[in-house]
Amino acid sequence: MLESNAGTIDQARFNLPHSRTLASPTITDHSPCKMPLHRLFFLSPPSQPPLLTPFVHLRPQQKGKPKFLHINSPSKPPLKPLNSIKIPVNLQTSQTPLFKALETLTKIKPFLQTNHQPILLGWLCSSASVFSLSQIIPRVGSFSSNLINTVSISKLREQCLLLGVLVLVKLVACYWQQAFLWEASLRTVYKMRVFVFQKVLERELDFFEGCNGVSSGDIAYRITAEASDIADTVFALLNTIVPNTLQLFAMAMQMLVINPSLSLITAMVIPFMAFVIANLGERLLKISKISHLSIATLASYLNEVLPAILFVKANNGELTERARFERLAYTDFSRHLAKKKMKALIPQIIQIIYFGVLCMLCVGSLVVSRGSFDGCSMVSFVTSLVFLVEPIQGVGKAYNELKKGEPAIERLLDLTKMKSKVIEKPDAIDLSHVKGEVKFCDVSFKYADNMPLVLDGLNFTVRAGETVALVGPSGGGKTTLVKLLLRLYEPSSGSILVDNNNIQNIRLESLRRHVSLVSQDTMLFSGTVAENIGYRDRMTNIDVEKVELAARIANADEFIRTLPEGYRSQIGPRGSLLSGGQKQRLAIARAVYQNSSILVLDEATSALDGKSELLVREAVERLMENHTVLVIAHRLETILTADRIFLLENGKLEELARSTFVARHRDSLLSAGAVI
Numbered sequence: 001m002l003e004s005n006a007g008t009i010d011q012a013r014f015n016l017p018h019s020r021t022l023a024s025p026t027i028t029d030h031s032p033c034k035m036p037l038h039r040l041f042f043l044s045p046p047s048q049p050p051l052l053t054p055f056v057h058l059r060p061q062q063k064g065k066p067k068f069l070h071i072n073s074p075s076k077p078p079l080k081p082l083n084s085i086k087i088p089v090n091l092q093t094s095q096t097p098l099f100k101a102l103e104t105l106t107k108i109k110p111f112l113q114t115n116h117q118p119i120l121l122g123w124l125c126s127s128a129s130v131f132s133l134s135q136i137i138p139r140v141g142s143f144s145s146n147l148i149n150t151v152s153i154s155k156l157r158e159q160c161l162l163l164g165v166l167v168l169v170k171l172v173a174c175y176w177q178q179a180f181l182w183e184a185s186l187r188t189v190y191k192m193r194v195f196v197f198q199k200v201l202e203r204e205l206d207f208f209e210g211c212n213g214v215s216s217g218d219i220a221y222r223i224t225a226e227a228s229d230i231a232d233t234v235f236a237l238l239n240t241i242v243p244n245t246l247q248l249f250a251m252a253m254q255m256l257v258i259n260p261s262l263s264l265i266t267a268m269v270i271p272f273m274a275f276v277i278a279n280l281g282e283r284l285l286k287i288s289k290i291s292h293l294s295i296a297t298l299a300s301y302l303n304e305v306l307p308a309i310l311f312v313k314a315n316n317g318e319l320t321e322r323a324r325f326e327r328l329a330y331t332d333f334s335r336h337l338a339k340k341k342m343k344a345l346i347p348q349i350i351q352i353i354y355f356g357v358l359c360m361l362c363v364g365s366l367v368v369s370r371g372s373f374d375g376c377s378m379v380s381f382v383t384s385l386v387f388l389v390e391p392i393q394g395v396g397k398a399y400n401e402l403k404k405g406e407p408a409i410e411r412l413l414d415l416t417k418m419k420s421k422v423i424e425k426p427d428a429i430d431l432s433h434v435k436g437e438v439k440f441c442d443v444s445f446k447y448a449d450n451m452p453l454v455l456d457g458l459n460f461t462v463r464a465g466e467t468v469a470l471v472g473p474s475g476g477g478k479t480t481l482v483k484l485l486l487r488l489y490e491p492s493s494g495s496i497l498v499d500n501n502n503i504q505n506i507r508l509e510s511l512r513r514h515v516s517l518v519s520q521d522t523m524l525f526s527g528t529v530a531e532n533i534g535y536r537d538r539m540t541n542i543d544v545e546k547v548e549l550a551a552r553i554a555n556a557d558e559f560i561r562t563l564p565e566g567y568r569s570q571i572g573p574r575g576s577l578l579s580g581g582q583k584q585r586l587a588i589a590r591a592v593y594q595n596s597s598i599l600v601l602d603e604a605t606s607a608l609d610g611k612s613e614l615l616v617r618e619a620v621e622r623l624m625e626n627h628t629v630l631v632i633a634h635r636l637e638t639i640l641t642a643d644r645i646f647l648l649e650n651g652k653l654e655e656l657a658r659s660t661f662v663a664r665h666r667d668s669l670l671s672a673g674a675v676i
């Protein structure tokens with residue numbers, strides 16, 4: 001990292017997209033910059049060698065935050081060149097550790113604020129605990145001297161009882177302090193998780209499947225394990241802000257009252273301790289960041305491989321996968337070991353300082369007191385010191401927890417940062433009923449600026465109640481067209497109309513209620529048969545009669561009744577307890593239940609056995625009745641039953657007469673894997 005100038009923004013940081021390389025980049029143009037921006041450095045993607053010319057100077061005087069930097073690459077780059085690139089800039093302020101800690105706290109503040117009640121109660125209990133401690137300490141001193149001076153038994157008993165009560169109050173208050181503060185911390189994380197997951201669900205499809213997308217395993221890891229780390233951090237902070245400060249203050253007062261000169265000697269050690277803790281904390285932060293990444297990679301890997309276990313086994317991939325896993329697991333092991341070692345080292349260093357201070361005090365007390373420091377005061381002073389060091393250790397621990405939790409907080413909230421490109425207009429309309437006319441007006445689309453057009457000026461209309469077959473070679477853009485109709489992506493140009501309403505003016509929920517998708521990969525969830533068919537009403541009230549009717553139409557009722565608990569039978573993760581044909585019929589039943597006016601069927605390419613095939617075909621035909629249907633067809637039978645046929649090839653759409661279809665496209669359909 002670069003050295004920083006406190007109080008200025010001196011670093012602009014961003015990730016270069018994969019497969020991009022710049023040689024000797026210089027900035028030729030940039031939007032105005034609010035604060036001095038002295039240096040720009042590049043983080044190369046993990047797959048690429050470290051980058052390039054890391055320093056670029058920017059003029060410091062302008063106002064406003066830069067949103068984009070135009071970077072030119074003047075010299076001939078050794079790798080595939082990219083001569084000009086426009087990159088969104090994520091400015092990082094030059095921060096001291098304290099500033100960074102405060103910034104992290106600000107990020108979680110909105111979630112903390114909703115839990116003010118347990119926080120306040122926890123802090124109230126901590127005040128009671130510190131108060132009783134401050135009452136205990138002088139009494140311990142006088143109790144010990146009374147023991148030596150043999151005062152009356154009854155007085156001793158009285159003192160002993162009072163001490164016992166105070167200790168009990170401290171213990172109870174301490175318990176409730178921790179219980180309330182844990183409640184606040186865990187609730188904070190619960191709220192963060194819910195918020196982040198809601199934001200993740202709102203993201204457009206590109207976020208999940210684009211070239212810069214986040215893998216589902218990584219998202220899962222951030223929301224589960226890393227969020228748990230945040231709970232530890234929040235607790236450590238809450239426990240430090242008030243309880244440790246109160247205790248520190250109370251003990252310091254006690255010591256000052258007992259012996260001011262010795263207290264001053266002790267105070268001199270505190271900045272040194274703080275310095276050591278801060279430095280070690282910074283190191284821990286760096287190690288934590290790396291270890292978070294390695295475990296996230298491991299989780300992503302498992303998330304990818306385990307659902308594909310059938311493929312792995314069928315292809316004898318166990319050895320390869322074992323080796324891949326071993327490599328990732330080893331990286332994670334070594335990074336976590338480094339983190340744990342650092343975590344183990346920090347308390348030891350604090351202990352060394354701690355004992356150093358105690359020794360110094362013993363010597364100091366002899367030198368400073370010169371006999372005026374009685375035993376009672378000595379006991380009280382040392383006890384105060386022990387309880388003074390405890391919160392200092394607490395501050396150190398909290399700081400380390402914060403350093404450990406900072407990357408987790410950053411990575412979790414990163415998921416919520418970017419705005420979705422698919423935005424619902426505030427005045428978007430709700431369509432209560434849809435006849436089912438779909439119109440594509442000059443629609444073009446590409447997945448990214450640097451990618452070729454997948455759809456190129458598409459114009460076609462599907463009349464209400466009509467069945468249209470969409471055919472074409474693999475990769476021709478059929479699924480992409482459907483994604484645009486469901487507004488999972490925005491067209492690069494042109495518009496899509498449903499019943500003459502531009503879909504950009506329709507509420508997303510409303511649009512997707514009227515357009516049902518039955519995809520090739522039957523998406524079923526763990527849960528009961530009824531829950532899967534009535535998925536649309538899962539959060540409200542699933543209509544059992546409607547579920548059974550849908551299942552009968554989809555030829556699924558018969559097999560469902562043979563299951564151990566009928567409609568209440570569990571179907572396993574992703575419907576793993578069902579056969580391929582059963583899964584397809586269940587997905588069709590779900591579409592029947594949804595009863596949308598527009599149906600999009602992505603016909604499954606995998607062949608079923610004769611009887612199953614017939615049952616699915618019948619189900620599909622019944623489903624298509626009285627609907628506008630756009631079917632991505634792979635089988636000749638389906639294509640020929642459609643009212644019209646469209647061929648989508650090289651981004652262009654062409655309507656074909658049914659009579660000429662087979663003759664003209666028999667070969668290309670066969671080569672595309674169509675069953676003819």
Ligand SMILES: Nc1ncnc2c1ncn2[C@@H]1O[C@H](COP(=O)(O)OP(=O)(O)OP(=O)(O)O)[C@@H](O)[C@H]1O
Binds near residue numbers: 454475479481
């Ligand atoms: N998320 C994505 N990001 C970038 N490119 C993509 C993405 N999804 C698909 N593509 C590309 O867009 C093109 C069209 O893909 P699409 O899935 O629409 O084809 P298709 O006609 O449905 O193919 P198939 O019949 O094999 O399912 C392909 O070249 C594909 O590589």
